[in-house]
Amino acid sequence: MFALRRLQRIKSVFSQHGIPSLRSLTSNVEQQKDDVLVKIENPYKEPRKGCVLCNVTVDFKNIQLLSQFISPYTGRIYGRHITGLCGIKQKEVSKAIKKAHSMGTFSSYHTST
Numbered sequence: 650m651f652a653l654r655r656l657q658r659i660k661s662v663f664s665q666h667g668i669p670s671l672r673s674l675t676s677n678v679e680q681q682k683d684d685v686l687v688k689i690e691n692p693y694k695e696p697r698k699g700c701v702l703c704n705v706t707v708d709f710k711n712i713q714l715l716s717q718f719i720s721p722y723t724g725r726i727y728g729r730h731i732t733g734l735c736g737i738k739q740k741e742v743s744k745a746i747k748k749a750h751s752m753g754t755f756s757s758y759h760t761s762t
Contacts, residue, residue: 700735707741709748712755718742 707714718734719726726746729739749755 700733700738702734702738702742707738707745709745709752710754711745712749715742715746715749715755719746 705714709715718732726743729736732739732742734742746755
C-alpha cells in the first residue's frame with residue numbers, strides 16, 4: 650500500500666516537472682552504460698612492511714649478524730615477537746644459528762666484543 654502511494658507521488662512529481670513517464674529516465678541510464686569504471690588503488694592502504702633482513706642473505710658464517718638474534722646470557726634464539734622478523738627470515742636465522750653451532754663456528758654463549 651505504501652509502495653503504491655509512493656509511485657503515485659513520483660508520477661505526480663514527474664508530471665509537474667514536464668517529464669512524461671519513467672521511460673525517459675531509463676533511456677538516460679542506458680546511455681550512461683558506456684561509461685567504464687576505472688580501478689584505482691586504495692589510497693588508505695598502508696604499504697607492506699618488510700622485516701629488517703628481507704633484503705639481506707642470511708649465512709651461517711656471518712656470526713656478527715647471527716649474534717644479534719640470540720640471548721648472550723642463555724644462548725637461546727629470540728622469538729619473532731622480539732626480533733620483529735618475518736616468518737621466512739626467522740626460520741632462516743634459526744637454521745643458520747643451529748648450523749653454526751653444529752659446525753663449531755658459533756659458541757653457545759656468544760658475547761659481542
